[in-house]
Amino acid sequence: MAGRAVTGTPGGRTPEPAVPLSHRVPDLGALELLLAVARLGSLGRAARATGITQPAASSRIRSMERQLGVALVERSPRGSRLTDAGALVTDWARRVVEAAEAFDAGAQALRGRRDSRLRVAASMTIAEYLLPGWLIALRAQRPGTAVSLLAGNSSAVAERLLAGEADLGFVEGLEVPAGLDGTVIGHDRLIVVAAPSHPWTRRRTELTAGELAATPLILRERGSGTRQVLDAALARHGGLADPLLELSSTTAVKAAAVSEAAPSVLSELAVGEELTARRLVEIPVHGLRLGRDLRAVWPSGQRPAGPARDLLGLTRRAP
Amino acid sequence: MAGRAVTGTPGGRTPEPAVPLSHRVPDLGALELLLAVARLGSLGRAARATGITQPAASSRIRSMERQLGVALVERSPRGSRLTDAGALVTDWARRVVEAAEAFDAGAQALRGRRDSRLRVAASMTIAEYLLPGWLIALRAQRPGTAVSLLAGNSSAVAERLLAGEADLGFVEGLEVPAGLDGTVIGHDRLIVVAAPSHPWTRRRTELTAGELAATPLILRERGSGTRQVLDAALARHGGLADPLLELSSTTAVKAAAVSEAAPSVLSELAVGEELTARRLVEIPVHGLRLGRDLRAVWPSGQRPAGPARDLLGLTRRAP
DNA sequence: TGAGGGCATAACCTGGGTTTATGTGCAGTG
DNA sequence: CACTGCACATAAACCCAGGTTATGCCCTCA
Numbered sequence: 001m002a003g004r005a006v007t008g009t010p011g012g013r014t015p016e017p018a019v020p021l022s023h024r025v026p027d028l029g030a031l032e033l034l035l036a037v038a039r040l041g042s043l044g045r046a047a048r049a050t051g052i053t054q055p056a057a058s059s060r061i062r063s064m065e066r067q068l069g070v071a072l073v074e075r076s077p078r079g080s081r082l083t084d085a086g087a088l089v090t091d092w093a094r095r096v097v098e099a100a101e102a103f104d105a106g107a108q109a110l111r112g113r114r115d116s117r118l119r120v121a122a123s124m125t126i127a128e129y130l131l132p133g134w135l136i137a138l139r140a141q142r143p144g145t146a147v148s149l150l151a152g153n154s155s156a157v158a159e160r161l162l163a164g165e166a167d168l169g170f171v172e173g174l175e176v177p178a179g180l181d182g183t184v185i186g187h188d189r190l191i192v193v194a195a196p197s198h199p200w201t202r203r204r205t206e207l208t209a210g211e212l213a214a215t216p217l218i219l220r221e222r223g224s225g226t227r228q229v230l231d232a233a234l235a236r237h238g239g240l241a242d243p244l245l246e247l248s249s250t251t252a253v254k255a256a257a258v259s260e261a262a263p264s265v266l267s268e269l270a271v272g273e274e275l276t277a278r279r280l281v282e283i284p285v286h287g288l289r290l291g292r293d294l295r296a297v298w299p300s301g302q303r304p305a306g307p308a309r310d311l312l313g314l315t316r317r318a319p
Numbered sequence: 320m321a322g323r324a325v326t327g328t329p330g331g332r333t334p335e336p337a338v339p340l341s342h343r344v345p346d347l348g349a350l351e352l353l354l355a356v357a358r359l360g361s362l363g364r365a366a367r368a369t370g371i372t373q374p375a376a377s378s379r380i381r382s383m384e385r386q387l388g389v390a391l392v393e394r395s396p397r398g399s400r401l402t403d404a405g406a407l408v409t410d411w412a413r414r415v416v417e418a419a420e421a422f423d424a425g426a427q428a429l430r431g432r433r434d435s436r437l438r439v440a441a442s443m444t445i446a447e448y449l450l451p452g453w454l455i456a457l458r459a460q461r462p463g464t465a466v467s468l469l470a471g472n473s474s475a476v477a478e479r480l481l482a483g484e485a486d487l488g489f490v491e492g493l494e495v496p497a498g499l500d501g502t503v504i505g506h507d508r509l510i511v512v513a514a515p516s517h518p519w520t521r522r523r524t525e526l527t528a529g530e531l532a533a534t535p536l537i538l539r540e541r542g543s544g545t546r547q548v549l550d551a552a553l554a555r556h557g558g559l560a561d562p563l564l565e566l567s568s569t570t571a572v573k574a575a576a577v578s579e580a581a582p583s584v585l586s587e588l589a590v591g592e593e594l595t596a597r598r599l600v601e602i603p604v605h606g607l608r609l610g611r612d613l614r615a616v617w618p619s620g621q622r623p624a625g626p627a628r629d630l631l632g633l634t635r636r637a638p
Numbered sequence: 639t640g641a642g643g644g645c646a647t648a649a650c651c652t653g654g655g656t657t658t659a660t661g662t663g664c665a666g667t668g
Numbered sequence: 669c670a671c672t673g674c675a676c677a678t679a680a681a682c683c684c685a686g687g688t689t690a691t692g693c694c695c696t697c698a
Contacts (some may be wrong), residue, residue, distance in 0.1 A: 020369050022348035025419045025426075029341035029655090038568075044675060050339050056656055058676060063654085069430035077664040077675055085429055088470055091447045092425050094570050096418040100344045103411040108343075110404050111388035128410045133596045140578065151407055186597055197632075249357070251413050259459065269595055276591030277452045278505055278634075313516075315597075348686090363644060375687055377645060382685085396644060396695040 026064045028100055031093040033060055034072065038090045042079040102132035109135055112148025118307040119148045121166035124225065125188065126294060127151040128250075129269040130315075131170070137314050138307075145307045153225065161299050168308040169297040170315075172225070182297035185315045190226055190290035192283040193271055194263035206286040213237040216244035218256045218264040230265050233290055254280070265290075345383045347419055350412040352379055353391065357409045361398040421451035428454055431467025437626040438467045440485035443544065444507065445613060446470040447569075448588040449634075450489070456633045457626075464626045472544065480618050487627040488616040489634075491544070501616035504634045509545055509609035511602040512590055513582035525605040532556040535563035537575045537583040549584050552609055573599070584609075 026034075029050070036046035037057075047057035065072050072086035082090060109120065109131070122131055127149060138145060150160060158177035160166040169180070176182040192212060194200050200207060213234040220227050234240050244262045247253045250270050257264040258279050274280040296312050298304050304312050345353075348369070355365035356376075366376035384391050391405035401409060428439065428450070441450055446468060457464060469479060477496035479485040488499070495501040511531060513519050519526060532553040539546050553559050563581045566572045569589050576583040577598050593599040615631050617623050623631050 020348065021351055021416065021419055021423060022346065025347055025423050027341065027346050028344055029339065032340055042675070052655090053657060054676075055658085055678080058678095059655075062677095068426045070426070075676060077662095079675070084470065088429065088443075088446060089422075089426060091568075091570070092418075092422040092451065096415065096422055097340065099411075099415040099418040100340055103408075103415050104340060104344050106411050107387045107389070107408060110407065124407075127407060130596055132411065133598055137577070137598070151403065249410070249413075251410070251417075258456070272591055272595030276588055277449055279452055279456070361644070371686090372688060373645075374647080374689085377647095379686070381646090394645060396693095398644070 024067075025096075026067060026093075028097065030060050030064045031097050033057055034064065034086075034090055034093050035097060037061065037073055037080060038082050038087075041081060043073070043075070101136055105135035105139065106132040106149070109147040109149035112146055116146040116148035118145055118168070118311065119150070119160075119166045120168050120170070120311070121150045121152065121157040121160040122170040123154060123157060123172050124151055125172055125267055125269060126170045129267075130186075130294075134311060134314050138311055141314070142307065142310050145310070147307075147311075157297070161297065164299075167298070168304055168311060170294065171297055172292050172294050174292060176295060176297060179300055180297040181300045181303075182295040183312075184293045185296050185312075186294040188292055188294055189268050190229060190265050191268050191271070192263055192265050192285055193257060193274070193280040194283055195258055195261070196278060196281050198261065198263060198281075200263060200283045201281045203283075206284055208286050209234065209237040209288040212265075212285055212288070213239060214241055216241050216262065218245045218247065218253055218260060218262050219243045220250065220253055221246050221248055226265065226267055229290060229292065233288060343386075344415075345386060345412075347416065349379050349383045350416050352376055353383065353405075353409055353412050354416060356380065356392055356399060357401050357406075360400060362392070362394070420455055424454035424458065425451040425468070428466040428468035431465055435465040435467035437464055437487070437630065438469070438479075438485045439487050439489070439630070440469045440471065440476040440479040441489040442473060442476060442491050443470055444491055444586055444588060445489040448586075449505075449613075453630060453633050457630050460633070461626065461629050464629070466626075466630075476616070480616065483618075486617070487623055487630060489613065490616055491611050491613050493611060495614060495616060498619055499616040500619050500622075501614040502631075503612045504615050504631075505613040507611055507613055508587050509548060509584050510587050510590070511582055511584050511604055512576055512593070512599040513602055514577055514580070515597060515600050517580065517582060517600075519582055519602045520600045522602075525603055527605050528553065528556040528607040531584075531604055531607070532558060533560050535560050535581065537564045537566065537572055537579060537581050538562045539569065539572055540565050540567055545584070545586055548609060548611065552607060 033046055033050050033052075036049045037043060040046050040049060043057045043061065044054040047054045050057070052060075061073060068089065070085045070089070071083050072089055073080040074083055106127075112119075120131070131149065135147060138147070150156075150166060152160075154171045154173050154177060157166070157169040157171050158180055161169045162179055170185075171177065171182075172188055192207065217240075219230070231240055245256055245260070247256060250266065253264055253266060254271060254274060256262075257266075258274070263283060271280055275282060296315060298308070352365055352369050355368045356362060359365050359368060362376045362380065363373040366373045369376070371379075380392060387408065389404045389408070390402050391408055392399045393402055425446075431438070439450070450468065454466060457466070469475075469485065473490045473492050473496060476485070476488040476490050477499055480488045481498050489504075490496065490501075491507055511526065536559075538549070550559055564575055564579070566575060569585065572583055572585060573590060573593060575581075576585075577593070582602060590599055594601060615634060617627070
């Protein structure tokens with residue numbers, strides 16, 4: 001039997017670094033401070049904006065420069081400007097801070113107690129990849145809104161809504177669960193991806209569903225949402241071959257696909273960045289549709305109002 | 320006069336939070352530890368993997384749970400497993416850690432002294448969005464390689480290569496600078512984007528280049544690479560209208576496009592994530608090609624060898 | 639029932655980051 | 669030409685998050 005369940009890291013992964021990442025990368029506070037300096041053009045103003053004193057900011061920036069071995073800001077008696085290297089570092093820092101903002105938005109919703117003003121129930125994929133961005137936008141637009149989040153599969157989401165334990169739900173799937181109304185807010189598809197070095201990226205003829213079904217892939221474990229969709233879609237093409245590797249997290253699958261010599265099937269949402277950076281390449285498959293709608297749902301009849309309506313507005317394709 | 324140069328943050332931006340992000344998000348060390356727990360299934364093993372002792376790990380996870388107000392791991396006498404909320408948090412944490420890894424890879428190259436084994440010169444866009452990913456991959460594949468990075472425009476890259484001060488260059492543009500050989504490794508295009516609520520996202524007829532030229536946009540300041548390309552492309556369509564807003568960083572432009580009522584033109588690489596998360600929508604423009612090739616370049620005749628060859632291999636579309 | 643793996647608690651230590659207080663350099667101004 | 673304002677640097681004292689060592693409890697398994 002070929003498909004062994006493996007939970008560890010795949011072969012070509014970065015080895016555990018001798019000195020952990022956190023000792024080589026400035027902490028979030030320092031990165032935020034750097035962004036503030038870039039934005040405001042002065043250490044003192046940046047200090048005030050981040051709620052610390054000017055000497056603290058000065059020392060923090062200095063120790064960051066020492067840690068990175070690069071001068072980041074040019075001090076002058078009239079303010080501070082980024083150096084060229086500083087501008088580059090700031091851009092990288094911004095991506096870290098943005099990820100941290102998404103983390104914060106999600107975590108805040110997750111903590112939310114039952115008395116939150118807006119209770120959201122969402123499927124895993126949506127909760128993981130889309131909700132944090134929406135929540136950041138919601139916070140910008142309606143700063144007061146407290147959100148709580150419950151993540152589960154479609155039927156769990158439906159249950160919560162029908163029990164009155166959630167105000168708005170998000171599900172991915174082909175149809176609206178019974179008892180709910182909904183609207184399509186976007187679309188997700190499973191796509192076949194491979195490392196740029198894989199032979200499939202050089203094919204002249206399109207891959208067929210049959211070929212895909214016959215090829216051992218790197219996949220999420222059986223029972224995951226994406227795995228179910230894939231199993232169903234390929235049933236008519238001879239069924240899925242035993243996977244080359246079964247991993248328990250989407251990220252592990254991506255990492256394996258990047259470094260191993262095998263293709264994988266993943267949600268488009270999960271691999272957006274890898275595709276634009278060309279760490280992975282999409283392989284078109286002839287005649288295989290693995291799309292599914294993303295829907296906002298609510299109990300039949302009760303159109304969302306108040307904060308739920310605000311959030312819904314942020315998520316709609318084109319209102 | 321419509322186009323005022325503004326460097327501050329645009330209107331609808333998130334206000335400076337009362338308590339900074341860094342106090343609401345666990346630090347990188349804690350996030351790394353959480354990932355290790357997820358991967359290894361035990362606090363003790365995770366502690367060892369991250370170079371701390373078991374009690375330290377225990378206390379760190381506990382304080383993270385206190386901070387977030389959510390139970391993340393389920394302790395048992397036989398190990399620790401993530402809770403549902405923990406799995407979600409771990410996914411968000413992974414994105415932060417990945418951004419930090421990219422930061423580290425870039426910073427390490429930036430620090431690289433002149434004696435590094437591989438000296439890379441790259442254009443801003445490539446250095447910002449693509450190189451960090453490549454460097455992570457290179458580190459995984461050839462752990463020893465020390466890389467140094469110099470970022471500048473195409474002519475600066477060419478100069479460095481010809482002066483023998485860089486081993487491999489990356490440029491975006493329509494042609495290979497004189498004296499260099501090169502190979503196309505990818506493609507970038509400028510695309511028109513707008514917030515999902517913008518009327519342009521609902522057009523039935525495709526936007527024309529003339530309409531685009533006549534519309535006040537949110538743009539990078541004059542002199543930036545993307546601005547030059549856009550100016551040139553729209554010259555024959557009546558020239559660019561005065562911008563609605565001129566901002567000095569790509570991220571500021573993105574933020575403004577998301578929250579303001581005006582479209583923008585940005586590199587596809589810069590907005591990949593916003594597009595997949597549908598915070599921005601691409602607006603097709605009839606008959607306007609704003610593509611440019613991404614090329615690896617080196618001095619004529621001297622085909623890259625050694626580490627330069629390794630890096631080149633990682634970046635190629637399909638070898 | 640003893641051994642071992644896994645987590646929690648306690649007591650103590652350390653260092654990075656903070657604050658307050660003060661000094662230096664430059665620019666614009668009456 | 670001093671004076672004032674602003675920006676950054678330095679110094680000294682403090683604080684606490686996170687680390688370590690030592691130990692105990694709990695559960696499982698041979």
